[in-house]
Amino acid sequence: MxxxxxxxxxxxxxxxxxxxxxxxxxxxxxxILLGTAVLMLPVATGGGASVRESIWDATYLGFFHAVSAFNNAGLGLHADSLTRYALDPLVTLPVAVAVILGGIGSPCCWSCCGTTMQPTPRPAALGR
Structure with a gap:
């Protein structure tokens, strides 16, 4: 084990x-994948015409808003953006975390975690 x-x-x-x-x-x-998984929960549990439509809509909305938050774009697909979810921590917290992580950047996050970013050594050229 x-x-x-x-x-x-x-x-x-x-x-x-x-x-x-x-x-x-x-x-x-x-x-993005973690943000999509968390952000699709409030939309999927909100009800819809059918389960299949609500899951696809929830996945699309979750993915769009996760990418928008990570890139600090501030885009929303609803007329009121994300105002309807202002009191829902399942939406506000992942969006806030994605905005912060997107602003800091992946290399900085990994170096703070102790993971180094060393490029792989190139193999020696043949015949030299």
Whole structure:
């Protein structure tokens, strides 16, 4: 069991330390996916014409608002933006966290967590 945990830890760390570009993409993707999952909950539980439509709408709205918050764009798909969710912490907290993480940036977040961003060494050229 300990070997498997160590292997998973090495794999997880290799995702973020292989190359700086991978760190940025993985940081962006993880914040967006987590934000989408959390932001779709209030929309999906709000009811809709059918379950299938409400899940697709909730996923679309959650993804759009997660990307908008992470990029500090301030865009909203509703006429009142996110004002209808002003008292709902399942919306306001993930949006606030995404805005802060997007403003700080993925490289800074990972360096604060102790993960270094070292580019992978290039293999020596053949024949030299």
């Amino acid at each position: 300990a070997g498997r945990a160590a292997r998973v830890a090495r794999m997880w760390q290799s995702l973020f330390t292989a190359h700086p570009a991978r760190t940025v993409v993985m940081g962006f993707g993880s914040v």
